[in-house]
Amino acid sequence: MPGLGVAVLESVTALDAPKVSYAFDLANNHYHLSLLYAGLTGLAAEGRIRLDWRMQGGCELDATATGGMVARMLVVHGDQEHRVALDLFDRSDTFDSPTLQWCDRYYKRSFYEPHVATIADENARKVRPFGMNYACRDKRVDRLLARSVMIQVTQRGFRAPTRVARRLLEQRNVFRTYASLPTLAEFKESPSTPRQESVLFQTRVWEPSEVAPDHAEEINGIRSESVRRLRAYFKSRFVGGLVPTRYAEERYPDLLTNLSTKRRDFAKLVRSCGVLVYTRGLHHSVAFKLPEYLLSSGAIVTDPIRNELSCPLREGVNYASFGDLDELIGVADRLLNANASKAMRSANCDYATAHLTPCAAVAPLVDHR
Structure with a gap:
């Protein structure tokens, strides 16, 4: 037919x-x-x-x-x-x-x-x-x-x-x-827009059967302990927590977020918070959260990124990395200073415009060369 x-x-x-x-x-x-x-x-x-x-x-x-x-x-x-x-x-x-x-x-x-x-x-x-994928309308x-x-x-x-x-x-x-889903406009923010003096990390944990052959204890461990340490150190300046799934409610009842987990509401949080924390996606993938952070012109703290991107992100320019939780606290604290994060926000705005808008992301696929 x-x-x-x-x-x-x-x-x-x-x-x-x-x-x-x-x-x-x-x-x-x-x-x-x-x-x-x-x-x-x-x-x-x-x-x-x-x-x-x-x-x-x-x-x-x-x-x-x-x-x-x-x-x-x-x-x-x-x-x-x-x-x-x-x-x-x-x-x-x-x-x-x-x-x-x-x-x-x-x-x-x-x-x-x-x-x-x-x-x-x-x-x-x-x-x-x-490169990076994310969902948008x-x-x-x-x-x-x-x-x-x-x-x-x-x-x-x-x-x-x-x-x-x-x-x-x-x-x-x-x-x-x-x-x-949010539209592209709901993700984007100018790097010069004032932000709250706050650290955002809102994430979810997984049942082992959902992530095999990846290691749920590794993924859940770094995410839950990051929430615990960030909340203890930054107190009222910390925003987020674990998404309240049944699994999270059973195992981490003290770490749950009390904020909306709807995509559009999360996009608003991303645009408003001063520092955005990221940890690796399942199977070491680059999760949707990282391009969403970049589109918002955010100041980003992340654990090491293993997978190769079509256009690499640069340490110290697009993000600051951490190796352990003490480093996470120190780097996030430093980036809360608007002067320390100003250049990073501007660099991430440029990166997102060049590589992450839908047309920019898809154009290399249909280039005939």
């Missing part, structure tokens, strides 16, 4: 702009793919690409077998066609083998060179670092997703109404989560 293209938006597009084809499916993880969606529609609106948003199950662009965590795109520039993949898995030791075989370029969010060399094997030359994407869902439900509903209804029910939480 031929694919159904969806007209995304009206724009003046350069005739030599590359054509980018992407296949939408209900089963994709729209929360994790939201930055890609916003980047593609934004580039199309600026006339930098011609976007062919397809509705075609079973075609070569279909990557639903990955749980929607690996996207496939065809990028055509003139007579040259490039098969491009974006891998958003947390794990650096996980690759989608069929996609790795299929593509010419494989951009990986969790890029760790030892794993690329040993696991990607003869396809390692295709793998490149993507965009009005153009809102309209596009609504139309896409209706079209696909209508198409498939006539053939298999029960199956489509079940798929929609399975995806309802994903769409509900997407609808609750």
Whole structure:
């Protein structure tokens, strides 16, 4: 069955702009793919690409077998066609083998060179670092997703109404989560905007079964002890705590946050607090929190970042690192001084503009060179 293209938006597009084809499916993880969606529609609106948003199950662009965590795109520039993949898995030791075989370029969010060399094997030359991913909403994407869902439900509903209804029910939480996301504007803040003299660290802990083969005791230990030490030292100047999941309530009842954990409310906290604390994501991934901090032009304290980024962050320029909890307290205390953090906030504003807005993040994927 031929694919159904969806007209995304009206724009003046350069005739030599590359054509980018992407296949939408209900089963994709729209929360994790939201930055890609916003980047593609934004580039199309600026006339930098011609976007062919397809509705075609079973075609070569279909990557639903990955749980929607690996996207496939065809990028055509003139007579040259490039098969491009974006891998958003947390794990650096996980690759989608069929996609790795299929593509010419494989951009990986969790890029760790030892794993690329040993696991990607003869396809390692295709793998490149993507950089940071985060979830955000965009009005153009809102309209596009609504139309896409209706079209696909209508198409498939006539053939298999029960199956489509079940798929929609399975995806309802994903769409509900997407609808609750902040927009890019809700993350961004000027580096010159005054901030509270406060240290923010609001995070969650995980049940061991949720993070295997990563080590829950290691992740939970550094997060819970960081909250404990920061709260004890900074007292009323500390903001945050552990997200009150059932697991956290059972094991860390004294460390729970009493603040809202909604994404939009958290974005407001990030924009208002003087120092922002970050610890590694699951499987050593770069969690969504770090790009959110950078977008806010924040002063950042972080433990060492293992994975490679497409454009590296610089120690002492974009962040200050800590090796143990005593260092965490000392570095955070120093950065509370507005003069000490002024240059870092400005540098992070520049970094976010150059690399983290949706268009800036996605543009390298569709570059034909």
